[in-house]
Amino acid sequence: MLKMQRISKVFRTDLVATHALRDFSLEVAEGEFISVTGPSGSGKTTFLNIAGLLESFDQGQYFLDNEDISNLSDNARSRLRNEKIGFIFQSFNLIPDLNLFDNVDVPLRYRKLPSAERKRRIEKSLETVGLASRYKHLPSQLSGGQQQRVAIARALAGEPRFLLADEPTGNLDSAMAASVLELLKDINNAGTTIIMVTHDPVLAEQTDRQIYVRDGQISNIASTAQIATPRLASGA
Amino acid sequence: MRDLGPILRAMLRNKTGALLIAIQIAVTMTIIVNAVFIIQQRIELMARASGVDEANTFYLSSVGFADDFNAKTTVLEDLAALRSLPGVVDAIQTNAVPMSGSGWSMGLQTEPGEEFDGTGVAVYMIDDHGLNTLDLELVAGRNFTPQDILWREPAARNWPDIVIVTQAVAEALFPDTPVADVVGKTVYINDDESINIVGIVDKLQAPWVGWGAVERAMLSPERTLFNSAQYLIRTQPGQRDILMPQIEEMLASSNKGRIINNLNTIEDTRERSYRRHSAMITILITVMVTLTLVTAAGIVGLSSFTVNKRRKQIGTRRALGATRGDILRYFMLENLLISSVGITLGLILTIGLNMVLVNRFEMERLDWFYLPLGMAALWLLGQLAVLGPASRAAAIPPAVATRTV
Numbered sequence: 001m002l003k004m005q006r007i008s009k010v011f012r013t014d015l016v017a018t019h020a021l022r023d024f025s026l027e028v029a030e031g032e033f034i035s036v037t038g039p040s041g042s043g044k045t046t047f048l049n050i051a052g053l054l055e056s057f058d059q060g061q062y063f064l065d066n067e068d069i070s071n072l073s074d075n076a077r078s079r080l081r082n083e084k085i086g087f088i089f090q091s092f093n094l095i096p097d098l099n100l101f102d103n104v105d106v107p108l109r110y111r112k113l114p115s116a117e118r119k120r121r122i123e124k125s126l127e128t129v130g131l132a133s134r135y136k137h138l139p140s141q142l143s144g145g146q147q148q149r150v151a152i153a154r155a156l157a158g159e160p161r162f163l164l165a166d167e168p169t170g171n172l173d174s175a176m177a178a179s180v181l182e183l184l185k186d187i188n189n190a191g192t193t194i195i196m197v198t199h200d201p202v203l204a205e206q207t208d209r210q211i212y213v214r215d216g217q218i219s220n221i222a223s224t225a226q227i228a229t230p231r232l233a234s235g236a
Numbered sequence: 237m238r239d240l241g242p243i244l245r246a247m248l249r250n251k252t253g254a255l256l257i258a259i260q261i262a263v264t265m266t267i268i269v270n271a272v273f274i275i276q277q278r279i280e281l282m283a284r285a286s287g288v289d290e291a292n293t294f295y296l297s298s299v300g301f302a303d304d305f306n307a308k309t310t311v312l313e314d315l316a317a318l319r320s321l322p323g324v325v326d327a328i329q330t331n332a333v334p335m336s337g338s339g340w341s342m343g344l345q346t347e348p349g350e351e352f353d354g355t356g357v358a359v360y361m362i363d364d365h366g367l368n369t370l371d372l373e374l375v376a377g378r379n380f381t382p383q384d385i386l387w388r389e390p391a392a393r394n395w396p397d398i399v400i401v402t403q404a405v406a407e408a409l410f411p412d413t414p415v416a417d418v419v420g421k422t423v424y425i426n427d428d429e430s431i432n433i434v435g436i437v438d439k440l441q442a443p444w445v446g447w448g449a450v451e452r453a454m455l456s457p458e459r460t461l462f463n464s465a466q467y468l469i470r471t472q473p474g475q476r477d478i479l480m481p482q483i484e485e486m487l488a489s490s491n492k493g494r495i496i497n498n499l500n501t502i503e504d505t506r507e508r509s510y511r512r513h514s515a516m517i518t519i520l521i522t523v524m525v526t527l528t529l530v531t532a533a534g535i536v537g538l539s540s541f542t543v544n545k546r547r548k549q550i551g552t553r554r555a556l557g558a559t560r561g562d563i564l565r566y567f568m569l570e571n572l573l574i575s576s577v578g579i580t581l582g583l584i585l586t587i588g589l590n591m592v593l594v595n596r597f598e599m600e601r602l603d604w605f606y607l608p609l610g611m612a613a614l615w616l617l618g619q620l621a622v623l624g625p626a627s628r629a630a631a632i633p634p635a636v637a638t639r640t641v
Binding site: 105 | 239241242245246247249250548549552553554555556557558559560561562633634635637638
């Protein structure tokens with residue numbers, strides 16, 4: 001589903017060139033739930049940005065659903081992001097002036113879906129995250145965990161092929177983090193591929209595969225079976 | 237337009253800045269539309285033809301001071317000399333010059349008697365060369381003949397028994413009579429002194445450009461026997477500036493008992509007469525330009541501030557699938573909404589200000605088409621002003637969404 005081959009990305013300033021990714025290769029199969037861990041500055045976020053078509057790369061090849069995205073135009077990348085990828089951000093990235101309904105509606109409007117279809121999807125995704133009754137609330141009227149659930153609902157409403165989660169529990173306390181993780185597992189069990197960047201090894205252990213990144217390269221890949229951590233059963 | 241609802245709802249939750257800009261747009265529209273209307277009126281006023289061949293006509297004064305100064309002889313000799321000069325089309329002695337601000341006025345009435353109100357007219361005393369010198373077109377009746385011309389003493393109160401009037405006077409005195417049929421009618425001056433209208437000319441403005449009835453003038457077949465005489469001289473095209481100093485010198489040297497002064501062209505006289513209007517136009521244009529720039533700067537400032545404040549939000553929208561065009565359209569549409577609020581308010585204020593000007597200063601009512609033109613101009617201003625900040629917003633990369641700062 002997602003295939004990166006020898007991807008390199010260098011950030012250059014007048015004084016210094018930083019190799020964020022070097023010969024980075026990874027394949028993610030449909031339905032997988034993988035975590036990407038590593039120290040700060042290791043290249044996790046750069047990987048996530050490239051995987052999510054938020055950023056270009058200097059060398060290598062990237063196939064998404066067998067489509068080479070290396071030479072896509074900016075508009076084509078926007079369309080691919082909108083149709084295939086769902087994003088969950090560490091700080092939720094909800095739009096503060098929009099209520100929950102309008103927040104979830106944002107990507108659907110860019111897809112130019114009919115109003116009735118958008119409404120159906122928004123209600124369904126807010127239902128999935130347990131916030132259907134609060135659709136008129138503003139993000140500031142919700143707790144951090146609830147805001148992250150709204151962000152997940154926004155990602156789900158687009159019915160993406162895969163979800164990219166950037167430290168989705170980084171700003172949450174442990175109880176809320178556990179609840180968000182359970183939600184992600186449910187979504188994965190329903191068939192959505194998830195790539196989650198996290199600092200938290202305990203969280204990472206609960207995914208199918210753990211990718212450890214250091215100095216812009218994958219230094220270790222472990223599967224849940226290898227480290228004998230049972231994959232948590234989903235209620236879905 | 238699909239973002240209209242969310243933009244409107246977001247604006248209503250965060251309306252202070254937008255409201256201030258909307259008010260600024262409203263005030264700008266109010267002032268600009270009314271100012272443009274006033275300027276247009278002034279330009280129309282300034283563009284009115286005087287009826288005279290302005291480009292080729294000039295005038296000067298002859299003031300006799302010598303004890304043996306003979307006004308009649310001097311006028312006759314001067315006119316003979318002037319009319320015989322190569323390059324001169326014609327010349328007259330007259331008591332007034334169009335647009336000069338100085339002249340005579342009388343009242344003409346169709347019935348004799350003190351109880352009737354007269355129609356105010358400017359009086360130009362001219363001889364049989366008057367129509368040619370002033371370049372007037374006779375639309376009905378006849379010109380004066382040399383035998384018609386009388387000499388007016390300084391203290392005289394009576395008037396010649398014939399007159400030529402402008403078409404505007406004919407229409408004012410006899411509104412229900414065709415202009416050609418006004419020839420031969422009798423009118424009264426000084427309440428009961430009868431005068432016969434022998435001719436109608438197309439157009440000759442009074443000396444006072446601010447007078448509402450500036451097109452009303454009568455031509456009286458007279459030369460004046462005053463020590464001070466004014467000559468109006470019409471030249472061949474291109475000869476005016478050459479002849480002016482020559483004629484001044486010729487008249488000054490031909491009679492040492494007088495001085496020649498007040499040498500002016502009609503063009504300069506027009507410029508001087510309308511200087512107040514020109515100054516008003518300059519001031520209004522300055523105010524308009526300043527206001528436009530301030531409003532545009534306000535829109536650019538607010539939009540730039542908003543774009544900077546929403547960098548992460550814009551990055552998130554891009555991450556969620558917005559194209560650069562979507563972001564550009566978002567900010568343009570947001571500005572369109574703010575402008576529309578301002579323009580709606582401006583529409584009310586514009587009409588209100590015009591009503592005040594009409595009631596207090598007797599100005600004309602604003603023509604309706606100024607309103608849609610003003611609205612379009614303000615919408616365009618808003619869209620142009622927001623284009624820069626909106627383009628910068630569209631250039632924000634989607635990767636900003638994952639950055640923590």
